[in-house]
Amino acid sequence: xxxxxxxxxxxxxxxxxxxxxxxxxxxxxxxxxxxxxxxxxxxxxxxxxxxxxxxxxxxxxxxxxxxxxxxxxxxxxxxxxxxxxxxxxxxxxxxxxxxxxxxxxxxxxxxxxxxxxxxxxxxxxxxxxxxxxxxxxxxxxxxxxxxxxxxxxxxxxxxxxxxxxxxxxxxxxxxxxxxxxxxxxxxxxxxxxxxxxxxxxxxxxxxxxxxxxxxxxxxxxxxxxxxxxxxxxxxxxxxxxxxxxxxxxxxxxxxxxxxxxxxxxxxxxxxxxxxxxxxxxxxxxxxxxxxxxxxxxxxxxxxxxxxxxxxxxxxxxxxxxxxxxxxxxxxxxxxxxxxxxxxxxxxxxxxxxxxxxxxxxxxxxxxxxxxxxxxxxxxxxxxxxxxxxxxxxxxxxxxxxxxxxxxxxxxxxxxxxxxxxxxxxxxxxxxxxxxxxxxxxxxxxxxxxxxxxxxxxxxxxxxxxxxxxxxxxxxxxxxxxxxxxxxxxxxxxxxxxxxxxxxxxxxxxxxxxxxxxxxxxxxxxxxxxxxxxxxxxxxxxxxx
Numbered sequence: 254x255x256x257x258x259x260x261x262x263x264x265x266x267x268x269x270x271x272x273x274x275x276x277x278x279x280x281x282x283x284x285x286x287x288x289x290x291x292x293x294x295x296x297x298x299x300x301x302x303x304x305x306x307x308x309x310x311x312x313x314x315x316x317x318x319x320x321x322x323x324x325x326x327x328x329x330x331x332x333x334x335x336x337x338x339x340x341x342x343x344x345x346x347x348x349x350x351x352x353x354x355x356x357x358x359x360x361x362x363x364x365x366x367x368x369x370x371x372x373x374x375x376x377x378x379x380x381x382x383x384x385x386x387x388x389x390x391x392x393x394x395x396x397x398x399x400x401x402x403x404x405x406x407x408x409x410x411x412x413x414x415x416x417x418x419x420x421x422x423x424x425x426x427x428x429x430x431x432x433x434x435x436x437x438x439x440x441x442x443x444x445x446x447x448x449x450x451x452x453x454x455x456x457x458x459x460x461x462x463x464x465x466x467x468x469x470x471x472x473x474x475x476x477x478x479x480x481x482x483x484x485x486x487x488x489x490x491x492x493x494x495x496x497x498x499x500x501x502x503x504x505x506x507x508x509x510x511x512x513x514x515x516x517x518x519x520x521x522x523x524x525x526x527x528x529x530x531x532x533x534x535x536x537x538x539x540x541x542x543x544x545x546x547x548x549x550x551x552x553x554x555x556x557x558x559x560x561x562x563x564x565x566x567x568x569x570x571x572x573x574x575x576x577x578x579x580x581x582x583x584x585x586x587x588x589x590x591x592x593x594x595x596x597x598x599x600x601x602x603x604x605x606x607x608x609x610x611x612x613x614x615x616x617x618x619x620x621x622x623x624x625x626x627x628x629x630x631x632x633x634x635x636x637x638x639x640x641x642x643x644x645x646x647x648x649x650x651x652x653x654x655x656x657x658x659x660x661x662x663x664x665x666x667x668x669x670x671x672x673x674x675x676x677x678x679x680x681x682x683x684x685x686x687x688x689x690x691x692x693x694x695x696x697x698x699x700x701x702x703x704x705x706x707x708x709x710x711x712x713x714x715x716x717x718x719x720x721x722x723x724x725x726x727x728x729x730x731x732x733x734x735x736x737x738x739x740x741x742x743x744x745x746x747x748x749x750x751x752x753x754x755x756x757x758x759x760x761x762x763x764x765x766x767x768x769x770x771x772x773x774x775x776x777x778x779x780x781x782x783x784x785x786x787x788x789x790x791x792x793x794x795x796x797x
Contacts, residue, residue, distance in 0.1 A: 520620065698734040701735050705734070723749040
């Protein structure tokens with residue numbers, strides 16, 4: 254075994270079944286840190302703890318060190334495990350899994366679940382029966398699609414609840430952008446046909462839409478409904494005009510997604526070229542984190558499962574630069590989702606291979622732009638951070654500052670809070686909460702020692718960088734406790750200071766007198782904000 258196991262964990266490992274399923278690794282605070290799937294749960298989960306596994310990856314070792322508990326869910330098939338794993342990863346976002354970064358919260362096109370549905374862009378997915386198409390990483394392209402949709406299909410844009418006796422025809426009807434469902438000028442069945450055509454249009458299935466419009470135009474003309482036939486004719490013209498602007502990349506009419514992958518350090522980008530009926534409909538891109546120690550096959554497997562889990566439409570073919578190890582299971586799942594055969598392919602020559610190359614170039618370009626933007630933002634460090642370096646004579650710019658505070662309730666139940674500021678701004682996802690252990694009565698000094706020791710030991714075990722500056726809420730005594738904890742860990746050069754609230758005195762290791770900064774100092778204000786935030790966070794967790 255790689256680590257000493259608790260009795261509970263050892264018993265769970267012994268009782269693991271041999272069926273397929275999903276396993277869930279947890280830390281001591283019940284936080285989920287990894288989710289995986291297995292053909293055989295017993296063999297797969299036990300392999301994490303066996304010395305013979307010989308896995309030298311740093312993140313893997315950190316994961317195993319942090320496992321305190323585990324759960325598992327047995328499934329009937331490997332395919333069920335594959336779907337469940339992707340669903341659970343999306344829900345819990347475990348630290349050690351490869352994750353799609355959704356920092357911008359990409360929008361969807363929503364078709365509401367109403368008698369006369371509306372079609373509009375939204376960033377909020379509500380499980381109320383509505384249909385969602387997307388997500389769209391290119392927001393401008395999505396709005397272009399919606400604008401074109403409204404020119405071709407007369408779907409309503411108002412937000413009234415229909416049917417209603419209080420709503421009247423508006424300008425949209427008079428400019429032929431709406432068929433007037435508010436005054437029952439179109440029935441539910443006919444309006445539903447329009448919505449179905451609009452959905453196929455969004456998906457790029459325009460050949461079917463054109464055939465349907467041609468039939469409707471012919472039927473209307475045969476019934477001598479010439480105005481209606483003219484409207485279908487205008488829709489056809491608008492649709493054909495749009496198709497003429499789309500680049501034809503294949504002669505066949507097969508729907509394809511072409512995936513490109515590029516990676517740098519701990520981040521990757523996957524680009525998706527959407528080819529519908531041989532035409533390049535558009536492109537999407539998504540970034541993934543936590544990939545440093547993962548193979549290209551593992552990244553593509555994770556991306557494919559997470560991407561198509563949240564997408565409404567699955568094409569007939571998906572082209573990838575390399576086949577994931579679980580490609581067969583993914584193809585079976587996607588075929589079931591699409592209700593038709595879906596193939597995962599890796600073309601080696603010809604036009605299809607050229608499209609793969611284009612997708613990879615797109616991915617490389619998007620990742621390069623993202624990294625360049627990040628570098629530009631790194632230069633936008635607030636003046637208060639530079640002032641802090643200057644005023645305290647720090648060797649390095651304190652871009653990442655962590656603050657620690659100890660709080661007690663009615664003289665008991667001590668807790669420690671840790672907050673993090675990056676470039677002068679709170680980074681709440683990095684906040685941590687520590688329950689003080691093994692103290693019979695409140696002791697600020699011992700509590701500070703314990704929190705600092707646990708925090709820096711954890712950072713070192715996980716291979717994570719130490720903060721540029723550590724701030725302790727307190728005076729000389731609290732600072733000495735923090736320094737002693739660092740010294741026990743063999744950490745000698747960590748910048749650390751204490752700030753005493755009464756006179757806002759700043760204490761530094763080895764200095765007998767405190768530093769007094771002007772009350773108007775930007776650096777003092779930054780330290781005060783961070784200290785007060787640490788105190789607020791401690792009280793918040795106490796109340797909860």
